[in-house]
Amino acid sequence: MLEIDSVSLIFWGHSVLSGCYLNCAKGEIVGLLGRNGSGKSSLLKIIFGSLKADFKHLRIGGRIIPTGYLTGQIAYLPQQHFMLPFLKVSEIIETFSPFIKEHLLAEEILTISMESRLNDLSNGQQRFLECLWILSRDAKYILLDEPFSAIAPIQIEFLQKMIVETGRDKAVILTDHIYRPLLAVSSRVVLLHNNAVYNIKSADDLVIYNYIPDVA
Amino acid sequence: MGVHWRFLRLHLKAFITCNMVCIPFLWMSPYILLVLFCKIVGYISIYLVTRPLNSRYDYYFKNLGYSIAGLFLGIALTDFLAFIILFIPLRLIF
Numbered sequence: 001m002l003e004i005d006s007v008s009l010i011f012w013g014h015s016v017l018s019g020c021y022l023n024c025a026k027g028e029i030v031g032l033l034g035r036n037g038s039g040k041s042s043l044l045k046i047i048f049g050s051l052k053a054d055f056k057h058l059r060i061g062g063r064i065i066p067t068g069y070l071t072g073q074i075a076y077l078p079q080q081h082f083m084l085p086f087l088k089v090s091e092i093i094e095t096f097s098p099f100i101k102e103h104l105l106a107e108e109i110l111t112i113s114m115e116s117r118l119n120d121l122s123n124g125q126q127r128f129l130e131c132l133w134i135l136s137r138d139a140k141y142i143l144l145d146e147p148f149s150a151i152a153p154i155q156i157e158f159l160q161k162m163i164v165e166t167g168r169d170k171a172v173i174l175t176d177h178i179y180r181p182l183l184a185v186s187s188r189v190v191l192l193h194n195n196a197v198y199n200i201k202s203a204d205d206l207v208i209y210n211y212i213p214d215v216a
Numbered sequence: 217m218g219v220h221w222r223f224l225r226l227h228l229k230a231f232i233t234c235n236m237v238c239i240p241f242l243w244m245s246p247y248i249l250l251v252l253f254c255k256i257v258g259y260i261s262i263y264l265v266t267r268p269l270n271s272r273y274d275y276y277f278k279n280l281g282y283s284i285a286g287l288f289l290g291i292a293l294t295d296f297l298a299f300i301i302l303f304i305p306l307r308l309i310f
Contacts, residue, residue, distance in 0.1 A: 050278060072281030082275035084219055091218070137279060 001025045001061065002074075002141045002171055004047055008055040009039065016042055017053070018195040022173070024141065029167040031186030032175040033200070033211060038192045040175040041079060044143045047173075048076035060141070075137035077144045083130050085119035092118070092129050097136040100162055104132065109158050124150040131159055135166045142166060144174035148181050160185045179212070223273055227291050230262045235295075239303070248304060255299060259292045 005021040017039040024030045034040045045051035047058060049067035058065045060073060068074040083092065089112060093101060104110065110125075118126055131147045147163070148156050156178075163172060163185050176182045183189060189200040193209050206212045238258060242251045263285075270284045277284055 048278070050275070069278040069281060070283065075279050076275070078275050082279075084222075084272065084276060086222070087219070134279065139279075 001059075002047070002173075003059045004043070004056060006055060006057045007043065007046060007053050009042055009046065009051075009053045015195065017046075020192065020195060020197050022047075022190065022197055024171040024173050026140065026171050027168060029163065029172045029174070029185055029187045031179075031182045031189040032173055032192060033179060033182070033189060033206065034175070034192035035211065036177075039195075040192050041145050043192070044076060044145050044173065044175065045078075047141075048074055048143055050076070050078075073139050074141045074143065075134045075139035077131055077134040077142075077147055079145050079149075081123075081126055081130065083118055083126065083133065085117065087118050088114070089116050089118070089121070089129065090114040092133060095136065096132055099165060100132050100136055103162070104158070107158065109155060124152055124155070127151055128155045128159070132162065135162050140170055142170055142172045144172065144176075146176045146178075147174055148176045148178040156181050179206070219273070219276065223270075223277075223287065224291065226269060227262070227266065227288065230266055231291070231295050234258050234262060235299075242303070243307065248307060251303075251307075252300075255296060259296070262292075263288055 001023055003021075003023040005019075007017045007020055009015070009017040016037075020043070022030070022032070022043065032040050032043070042051055046053045046056055047068050049069045058068060060071060065071055069076070089110070093104065093114070096104065112121060112125060118129070121129075127150050131144065134142060134144065144163070147159060151159065160181055163174065166172060167185070167187070174182060174186070183203065191198045191200050191206065191209055191211060193211070198205070198209060200206060203212070207214045238254065242254060245251050245254075270288070274284055277287065
């Protein structure tokens with residue numbers, strides 16, 4: 001199990017995260033929601049190790065971990081593009097897990113040439129490939145920061161299937177403002193609000209915490 | 217995927233250029249320790265100069281479980297060891 005607690009992050013005198021707790025076990029998909037600036041992305045970066053917290057207590061299987069990515073057990077999809085622009089689509093697909101590769105090719109989700117380079121693709125297509133690349137890593141813990149943003153509905157549906165499949169034998173934490181696909185795939189949803197993590201039982205709870213508008 | 221090779225090639229170019237420029241000067245230096253100190257200063261300079269180019273590899277390598285600084289250190293150590301093995305005996309003989 002991955003656990004992080006007592007996280008403290010201060011930017012320019014403003015407390016972004018203070019003492020929150022999050023955990024995720026194998027076979028679980030945790031949806032992390034929260035308003036802009038609530039610290040969702042910062043929390044994922046702190047878990048991964050690309051952002052240094054003022055204080056944190058990160059444990060994997062009960063062992064304290066100083067830098068997540070150095071364990072090789074955590075994969076992280078950042079908000080910005082990170083794959084190298086000179087790579088060809090075929091080179092990227094080659095490194096996908098057999099399950100993802102098989103379904104991607106069988107369902108004809110990609111409408112681009114295999115010989116195209118990443119920087120020739122649209123923002124959404126790049127994002128889609130990056131997300132599948134992360135899901136294909138050997139890591140036990142997968143962190144996805146806005147995987148559904150800028151992606152076409154047909155690709156969102158495909159991603160949801162792949163996230164659910166990946167979540168069967170890995171632990172997945174994902175965050176996105178496109179909350180409907182997130183709620184559909186998550187086995188547990190938490191809301192980061194006022195520096196605390198609240199368990200969300202239904203969409204009504206999101207209205208109570210003023211995350212989504214009350215449409216009734 | 218050739219990403220590792222591209223990363224290595226980027227640094228090999230920098231290291232070879234640095235070695236070609238520095239070795240004649242270092243050869244004339246009377247103190248071997250000063251030569252080694254200059255090499256270390258050279259590594260720090262290469263790291264700082266290549267840092268903007270390295271940053272685009274950052275998340276890619278982190279997702280494979282290693283850091284850019286660690287990779288750079290590995291390449292620098294190999295260069296440093298090769299330098300000690302090749303340069304110092306020649307310097308001591310001549």
